[in-house]
Amino acid sequence: MDITLFTAIVFFGSVLAGFLGALTGLGGGVVIVPLLTLVFGVDIRYAIGASLVSVIATSSGAAAAYVREGFSNIRIGMFLEIATTLGALLGAYLATRLHSGTLGIVFGVVLLVSAYFSARQQPHPDPTEQPDPLAHRLKLEGSYPALQGEKQYHARNVPLGFSVMFGAGTLSGLLGIGSGAMKVLAMDQAMKLPFKVSTTTSNFMIGVTAAASAGIYLSRGFLDPGLAMPVMLGVLSGSMLGAAVLVRARTRYLRIVFGLVIVALGIEMIFNSIKGRL
Amino acid sequence: MITDRQVEQSIAFLLRAGVLLAASVVLFGGILYLAHRGSMHADYHVFRGEPTDLKKPSLTIRDAFSGSPEAIIELGLLLLILTPIARVVFSVIAFARERDFLYVILTLVVLAVLLYSLLAG
Numbered sequence: 001m002d003i004t005l006f007t008a009i010v011f012f013g014s015v016l017a018g019f020l021g022a023l024t025g026l027g028g029g030v031v032i033v034p035l036l037t038l039v040f041g042v043d044i045r046y047a048i049g050a051s052l053v054s055v056i057a058t059s060s061g062a063a064a065a066y067v068r069e070g071f072s073n074i075r076i077g078m079f080l081e082i083a084t085t086l087g088a089l090l091g092a093y094l095a096t097r098l099h100s101g102t103l104g105i106v107f108g109v110v111l112l113v114s115a116y117f118s119a120r121q122q123p124h125p126d127p128t129e130q131p132d133p134l135a136h137r138l139k140l141e142g143s144y145p146a147l148q149g150e151k152q153y154h155a156r157n158v159p160l161g162f163s164v165m166f167g168a169g170t171l172s173g174l175l176g177i178g179s180g181a182m183k184v185l186a187m188d189q190a191m192k193l194p195f196k197v198s199t200t201t202s203n204f205m206i207g208v209t210a211a212a213s214a215g216i217y218l219s220r221g222f223l224d225p226g227l228a229m230p231v232m233l234g235v236l237s238g239s240m241l242g243a244a245v246l247v248r249a250r251t252r253y254l255r256i257v258f259g260l261v262i263v264a265l266g267i268e269m270i271f272n273s274i275k276g277r278l
Numbered sequence: 279m280i281t282d283r284q285v286e287q288s289i290a291f292l293l294r295a296g297v298l299l300a301a302s303v304v305l306f307g308g309i310l311y312l313a314h315r316g317s318m319h320a321d322y323h324v325f326r327g328e329p330t331d332l333k334k335p336s337l338t339i340r341d342a343f344s345g346s347p348e349a350i351i352e353l354g355l356l357l358l359i360l361t362p363i364a365r366v367v368f369s370v371i372a373f374a375r376e377r378d379f380l381y382v383i384l385t386l387v388v389l390a391v392l393l394y395s396l397l398a399g
Contacts, residue, residue, distance in 0.1 A: 004312055006320035036322075043325035053355055057297055060361050064293040074286070078369060078385050085391040089399070100325070138380070207293075207362040208388065214359045215395030218335075221327030225351035226315070229308040232358070236301060 007230045010040065014234025018058065021235070022242025024258045025199070026118060027206075028235040029055050029177035030111060034265040037104070037278055042227065044100045044107070044278060048176030049222030052210050054235035055178045059206035061236065062243065072200040073142045076155060076193070080165045081205055084183070085212035087169025092213035095174050096220045104273030107175050111266030114181050115259045134158045135191075144197055153194050161191035173213035178206040285372045289365055296361030300354050307342075307350030314347055335396075363392050 013035050014028070021028035029051045036047035063072070095103065131154050135141065141154035155161065164186035172179040180202050187198035217223055272278045331337040332352050339356075341349035366389050373381040 001320050003318050003320045004316035007312060042322040045325045046322050056358050060293045060297045064290040075381060081388045085388055089395060208366060211359050211362040212392055212395050216399035219333050219399055221333050223355055224328060225348040227322060228355055229304055229351050232304055
């Protein structure tokens with residue numbers, strides 16, 4: 001296949017990945033890496049490098065919109081970015097050490113776990129729980145616009161949330177994904193923050209987290225210009241398109257279909273890695 | 279005195295401008311790349327790593343200005359990586375103006391991790 005054809009196909013595949021990623025909230029990275037490795041036979045290190053670049057682009061683009069809405073909490077985001085960026089450094093170093101097959105298996109398992117979490121109904125936080133004194137000292141509190149006016153909230157279980165964030169950063173650096181779902185889990189389930197605050201703050205953090213591993217990817221030669229170009233431009237346009245139709249789309253069935261696709265990709269990744277074909 | 283709202287709006291503008299600039303440079307380099315290398319064989323099956331010139335930002339910038347398509351794309355990727363980093367720098371200044379020194383320190387920690395990755399990683 002010559003470079004022009006390859007670039008065109010990868011570009012359209014990336015548009016689709018970005019579009020679905022934005023509609024379902026799982027991000028483009030979870031589709032783009034299996035697409036590049038399983039369909040195009042790209043080495044997984046080039047694939048996660050290109051994916052990470054697209055993660056920075058979509059997160060920074062989307063965060064701009066969320067910041068203006070007033071839901072994302074800049075202090076909570078910044079505090080937790082200490083955990084995610086340190087995790088991202090660790091993850092990126094691991095990615096440079098591990099074999100392609102090992103990375104493929106980890107990626108497959110992460111796909112299966114994220115499909116499980118996106119299908120499960122999350123229990124609602126218990127509002128009677130005691131506030132964390134650490135949260136008060138770190139000013140991890142705020143208010144957001146609700147129907148009945150401004151609603152106050154504050155964080156709980158700060159050490160647990162911080163630890164889960166470190167894990168989310170490690171996965172992001174290891175696999176070149178945004179790991180937005182795990183960041184939401186840390187804020188919404190562990191720290192009991194309102195869901196809307198968790199999702200928008202998570203999106204705000206993804207770009208900074210990814211930038212922390214991008215430097216290491218760059219110096220280790222993971223960022224190939226010929227591959228990253230169509231992936232970045234494709235995922236970025238696809239996710240902008242997705243965000244534009246998101247308001248009107250009924251995403252419930254789409255989420256189910258997307259969940260099944262992710263399960264299939266996860267099994268395929270694990271299978272191919274074990275067979276030594278990745 | 280600047281308000282939180284103004285800080286947030288400036289951050290939003292910074293992020294948008296950064297992504298737009300990076301994407302334009304990548305697109306420009308991409309067009310040159312396809313014009314020069316379009317008929318060559320695409321091979322990503324075996325990981326070889328990038329040449330030294332594309333792994334060191336100073337060399338990438340030098341090559342980009344001498345017209346190398348790959349280096350121009352890589353320069354766009356560098357600009358993209360710098361966008362969230364610029365956002366963190368901006369937050370340090372914003373927290374300092376609010377005299378929230380705890381958060382100045384916390385944000386500087388994040389900035390140190392980012393710069394370590396980019397310069398020493």
